[in-house]
Amino acid sequence: MQEKIISDDILEKMTLENVFKIFNNNVFPMLNDEEQEYCNELQEFCLELQPKIDKSKDVYVLFPELGKRGYMQRINKWKDFGPYGMKKEILLGTHLSMLDPQLELARLASGILCGNPTFHYYEHGGTGETIQKVQDELMSGQKIGCIGITEPERGSDAVNMTTVATKEGDSVIYNGEKVYTTNAPKADYFCTYGVYDTANPRDTMVQAMIKRDFGVRTERLKINSVPRVHIAHTFFENAKIPNDYILADDGLGYVRLFEGLVPERLSIVN
Numbered sequence: 001m002q003e004k005i006i007s008d009d010i011l012e013k014m015t016l017e018n019v020f021k022i023f024n025n026n027v028f029p030m031l032n033d034e035e036q037e038y039c040n041e042l043q044e045f046c047l048e049l050q051p052k053i054d055k056s057k058d059v060y061v062l063f064p065e066l067g068k069r070g071y072m073q074r075i076n077k078w079k080d081f082g083p084y085g086m087k088k089e090i091l092l093g094t095h096l097s098m099l100d101p102q103l104e105l106a107r108l109a110s111g112i113l114c115g116n117p118t119f120h121y122y123e124h125g126g127t128g129e130t131i132q133k134v135q136d137e138l139m140s141g142q143k144i145g146c147i148g149i150t151e152p153e154r155g156s157d158a159v160n161m162t163t164v165a166t167k168e169g170d171s172v173i174y175n176g177e178k179v180y181t182t183n184a185p186k187a188d189y190f191c192t193y194g195v196y197d198t199a200n201p202r203d204t205m206v207q208a209m210i211k212r213d214f215g216v217r218t219e220r221l222k223i224n225s226v227p228r229v230h231i232a233h234t235f236f237e238n239a240k241i242p243n244d245y246i247l248a249d250d251g252l253g254y255v256r257l258f259e260g261l262v263p264e265r266l267s268i269v270n
């Protein structure tokens with residue numbers, strides 16, 4: 001039997017509704033009318049979704065529920081969902097963390113870490129339709145995304161990577177491995193960095209959107225604190241990526257990596 005240290009009369013008051021009341025009392029004085037209205041919408045959504053959450057199931061079944069309301073991310077404008085921007089994203093993450101912290105981790109990896117690069121692609125003049133389809137699938141919650149930066153034996157050093165990219169006709173081939181890839185065992189899309197020259201990563205880094213069937217293998221890692229999220233050791237074995245899935249090439253991948261890391265880390269703070 002599990003030992004209980006909080007008495008029932010306290011436990012019964014620890015409802016999501018009461019948590020939101022505490023949030024509103026403390027945070028609303030710092031928000032303008034639009035932001036308060038946005039929080040009210042989020043709270044209504046969370047209170048409706050909470051009874052439908054089955055804690056014995058992985059979080060991914062909930063992605064389409066988020067997608068329907070444009071809640072896979074709110075940094076960037078997607079379709080007509082608003083309001084949007086960094087502050088709205090932080091408010092979204094704060095509310096989802098109160099609802100279901102594991103859902104929030106997986107949502108962030110798919111919607112922000114994998115999703116943001118699709119918005120950056122168009123902001124920097126990308127024109128292909130392929131990435132728009134990927135973006136719509138990720139934002140609607142119909143498909144699952146992840147990001148591959150961290151490598152074994154590299155960890156915090158996100159620059160000196162060993163995943164090697166090689167040009168081959170109209171494609172780029174990836175060989176290498178990543179680790180701690182959140183969502184990877186379930187992911188359809190892997191936004192992943194590689195380098196043409198390991199001795200010169202800054203000038204040769206590539207950012208690519210890789211579909212699982214291009215040649216990706218994942219081995220799930222056992223991370224006890226988040227049993228409903230799948231995190232993996234990810235292998236790229238001659239993964240063949242057609243050019244229309246290359247988001248940034250020939251060193252521009254390095255620029256995009258750091259452009260992405262700032263909003264990503266701000267979102268992760270939640």
Ligand SMILES: Cc1cc2nc3c(=O)[nH]c(=O)nc-3n(C[C@H](O)[C@H](O)[C@H](O)COP(=O)(O)OP(=O)(O)OC[C@H]3O[C@@H](n4cnc5c(N)ncnc54)[C@H](O)[C@@H]3O)c2cc1C
Nearest residue numbers: 109146147148149150154155156157179180181182223231
């Ligand atoms: C649950 C989870 C999910 C993750 N999801 C993803 C993901 O989806 N995609 C992805 O790419 N990565 C992911 N990561 C990887 C995460 O970003 C890395 O764990 C992180 O970059 C640190 O790497 P490391 O754990 O190998 O630690 P290390 O780099 O080995 O660091 C160990 C310690 O040394 C310190 N340290 C490291 N370098 C320096 C330095 N230069 N100066 C001073 N101190 C230093 C660190 O602060 C830390 O305390 C995830 C990690 C976890 C735990």
